[in-house]
Amino acid sequence: MTQKFEALIIGLGPAGMAAAIELAHQRVHVTVVDENPEPGGQIYRQPPGDFVIEDKSFLGVRYRVGQDIIRQFNQLRDKITIFSETMAWGFFEGTTMALEHKGHIELVEFDKLILCEGAMERSIPFPGWTLPGIMTAGGLQKMIKYQRVLPGKRFLLSGASPLQLSVAASLVKDGAEVVALCEATRIKDSLKLVPEIIRQKGLFKEAVSYLFPVLKKSVPILRPYSVISASGDNRVREATIARVDENWTPIAGTERTFEVDTVSLGYGFMPVARLARLCGCAHAYDPVLKSWKPETDIFMQTSVANIYTAGDSSGVDGADLAEVEGRIAGTHAAAELGKMSMDERDRQLKSLFHTRGSMKRYSKVLNRVFSPRSGLFTIMEDDTIVCRCERITAKEVFAGIEKGFRNINEIKRTRVCMGPCQGRTCESIVTELMLQKGIPIEDIGHMTIRPPITPMPVFMFEEYARSL
Ligand SMILES: Cc1cc2nc3c(=O)[nH]c(=O)nc-3n(C[C@H](O)[C@H](O)[C@H](O)COP(=O)(O)OP(=O)(O)OC[C@H]3O[C@@H](n4cnc5c(N)ncnc54)[C@H](O)[C@@H]3O)c2cc1C
Structure with missing residues (x-):
């Protein structure tokens, strides 16, 4: 059955919740979709309903901050149709989104679509990185x-x-031993963040709340260092780190090896814009994020009429800015639907634009400081796996480049980016390897995406076909 709404929002992190709140306040017939059971997204993630965490201090400062917007959203639940534990996987005929809920297909038609897909973590392969016990931060x-x-x-x-x-x-709060925290950026780079951290009281409090327990337990903070290899049998047992230069290239002779059973990799985030790509929204390559992202105007509208994108999916600027962008998209969409006057719209947007401007200053510096440098992509060996799903090695990717594949969609003929994750993890790695071989980013381009954007059970399509 197809349901019709004035506005459809995908993603219930800060951006999606903020957009939904604005739309519901303006009496827009709105629906929201998220694959998780509860609203919150990545940062304000709620423990599943039947799982109680008594000591909320384990959830950190950010969890407490997020309670405010979650409360606002929950107060409007009777005005919002919520599809939880639901995946948006396909886009058809310009105004219909296909959803999967508990193995069944649902179709939603919309006048305005706001994509708040969030971000994902970046992987940088090194010899041994696929061993069990190695995971993202x-x-x-x-x-x-x-x-x-x-x-x-x-x-x-x-x-x-x-x-x-x-x-x-x-x-450390949970009693684990942290043998080292290796940070690839230099102290002088991080100092660029200090004025903003001091200016924003909340940021300062948050930074201190993390730093204090780490210093108290005397965790060695090594910088500029990075892990360069790992070994073990059925689990990581040893990890080797090395000092890195300005370009994050490991410096020979500085290696140190630690006995470990878990390695955490935290090389930052990239926008998730699978649906934005599927909808045909124009993208631009961001050399700071080393990632493609959808292009938007000041109202968060994409190049496709009636489709917006807000939050990390439009550029990885953090939770607070995601919320502001969600409010901008929601306010603009409500006005376009004729639910508020242009004067009212402009009044609201003026203050949101002002807040966005001051927040962008911090996120710009932050993204520049932590922008991944290319040196770390040189530590892969010939047999280092680049595409985990299809087990394609660096050597096979280079062979593809030598064959003359200059575009990310052409190089898929080596089977790289062709597994169940559909290039989510390896597209950025392969792009970097192609850039290093001197292929311009305009030639490499980004992967095209087809529905379903994530693996779906075949019986679901059979059941749907029978129902027609
Ligand atoms: C793993 C991870 C950990 C992070 N930890 C921190 C941290 O400790 N501190 C910090 O300051 N920032 C952290 N961040 C960054 C922070 O989460 C973001 O800046 C912020 O959440 C952005 O909000 P958002 O609304 O844009 O996206 P998100 O909060 O990521 O919300 C996006 C939501 O959309 C859902 N979604 C996406 N695609 C679909 C689809 N097709 N169908 C259905 N649902 C979909 C996702 O499941 C998610 O719930 C983290 C990010 C990630 C990825």
């Missing part, structure tokens, strides 16, 4: 905070991101 944080599971005893953290400090703080 965000994945590890999710286990510790929301599932209260410590997946190891001796941890090594490596990356270039403020998230590393937050993960280290969670680990």
Whole structure:
């Protein structure tokens, strides 16, 4: 059955919740879709309904901050149709989104679509990176905070991101041993953030709340260092790190090896814009994020009429800015639907634009400081796996480039980016390898995407076909 709404929002992180709140306040017939059971997105993730975390201090400062917008959203639940545990996987005929809910297909027609797909973590391969026990910082944080599971005893953290400090703080609070926190950026780079951190009281408090437990437990913070290899049998047992230069190229002779059972990798985030690509929204390559992202105007409208994108899916600027962008998109869409006067719209947008401007200053500096440098992409060996789903190695990717594949869609003929994750993890790695071989980004381009954007059970399509 097809349901019709004036506005459809995909993603219930800060951006999606904020957009929904604005639209519901303006009496727009709005529906929201998220694959998780509860609203919150990545940062304000709620533990599943039947799982109680008594000591909320484990959830950190950010969890408390998020309670405010979650409360606002929950107060409007009777005005919003919510599809939870639902995946948006296809876009058809310009105004219909296909959803999967518990193995069934639902279709939603919309006048305005706001995509708030969020961000995902960047992977940088090195020899041994696919061993069990090696995981991304965000994945590890999710286990510790929301599932209260410590997946190891001796941890090594490596990356270039403020998230590393937050993960280290969670680990030591839970009694884990952190043998080293390796940060690839230099202290002089991080100092560029200090004026903004001091200016924004909330940021300062948050930074101190992470730094204090880490310093108290005397966790060695090594910088500029990065993990360069790992070894083990059926699990990581040793990790080797090295000092890195300005370009993050490891410096020979500086290697140190640690006995560990878990390695966390935190090399920052990239926008998730699978649906934006599927909808045909124009994208531009962001050399700071080293990622493609949808182009938007000041109202968060994409190049496709009636489609907006807000939050990290439009540029990885953090939770606070995601919320402001969601409000901008929601306000603009409500006005376009004739629910508010242009004067009212302009009054609201004026203050949101002002807030966005001052927040952007901080996120710009942050993204520049932690922008991944190309040196780390040189530590792959011939047999290092680049595409985990299809087990394609660096050597096979280079062979494809030598054959003359200059476009990311052409190089898929080597089977790279062709597995179940559909290039989510390896597209950015392959792009970097192609850039290093001197192919311009305009020639490489980005992957085209086809529905379903994520693996779906075949019986679901059979059932749908029978129902027609
Ligand atoms: C793993 C991870 C850990 C992070 N940890 C921190 C941290 O500790 N501190 C910090 O300051 N920032 C952190 N961030 C960044 C922070 O989460 C974001 O800046 C912020 O959440 C952005 O909000 P958003 O609304 O744009 O996206 P998100 O909060 O990511 O919300 C997007 C939502 O959309 C859903 N979604 C996406 N596509 C679909 C689809 N096709 N169908 C259905 N649902 C879909 C996702 O499941 C998610 O719930 C983290 C990010 C990630 C990815």
